[in-house]
Amino acid sequence: MRARAGWRGWPGRSGRRLGRALRTRRGQRRAVQLLAALAVLALLPATWLQLSTDSRLRTVADAPSEPVVVVFGAGLNPDGTPSPYLAGRLDTALQLYRLGKAKAFLVTGDNDRADYDEPDAMRTYLLRHGVPADRVVRDYAGFHTWDSCDRARRVFGVRSALLVSQEFHIRRAVALCRAAGIDAYGVGDQQAHDTTWYYGGVRELPAAAEALYDVLVRPDPTFLGPPVTALARWR
Structure with missing residues (x-):
């Protein structure tokens, strides 16, 4: 006691x-x-x-020409179409493509269940805006930014690329893709800031720590799989 x-x-x-x-x-x-x-x-x-x-951040106007523009997933609307943030990323990528600064698209996102398919929604959006089907390649296992970057290099053979995301995320995307072996430049979507944008900015603080871990440890992505050569013709 x-x-x-x-x-x-x-x-x-x-x-x-x-x-x-x-x-x-x-x-x-x-x-x-x-x-x-x-x-x-x-x-x-x-x-x-x-x-x-x-030194790796650019605007649409001063971005260099690269074979591929990589667009990261950013959520879908209830009807399966790209969310406003994702549509903004795709519109920025379309500007780069129309200016001749990219020859093809790699759209990478989440497809972990049958009723949620970011890559197909992104491809449909681009095709509706006049991009030929053979210039859009889908990565269905881009569950995290590191997964998207590592798979872009190891599965799809991307060696240099423009990356498109929101301003608050683009630095992390550039750092991770460069760590994965891609000579990458980032172009941030310039859409108006809203409550979700500020939430995304705050979220980047802990996400930066996770990115540093990925750079130091370089874990395998959730899924790797065999090489895909669909982008080889555009290098």
Whole structure:
């Protein structure tokens, strides 16, 4: 019984000691230093993304010409058509294609169930806007950005490409595709900012840490599969 009582009292005593420490200037200074150190650690991955991709971001006007433009999935409407964000990405990719800055499209997204198919929805959108069917190649296993980048290089043989995504995501896409072995430049969709856009920006803070892990560890994608040569003719 004494041991039980002592165990129960331990957190209380520890909390009281912590409270007393925080009431001293030395304790408050150490608490501030600890919080500052944690904040720096949390921002390191985002800072790495910022610094490592600055020279690789372009607009539609100044993007270089590359064989392929890679478009990342960004959700579907209830009727299966591209979400506003995904339509924005596709429209940006169409601008690049019409300016002669890309010869073909690799549309990569989620198709983990029969009633949700981002790559087919993206292909249908591009075909309706006048792109020939043989210039659109689908990657059905782009479940994560790293998966899309690694599969683009290892499965589809992409060696250099333009990447299209929202501004808040494009840095991560560029960093991961370059780590996967692709000479990549990123073009961010310039659509108006809304609540979802700001949510996406905040989400990129923890996502930057995950991206750093992917760059360091380079895990295999969820699905790899055999090589696909459909883009070879456009290199």
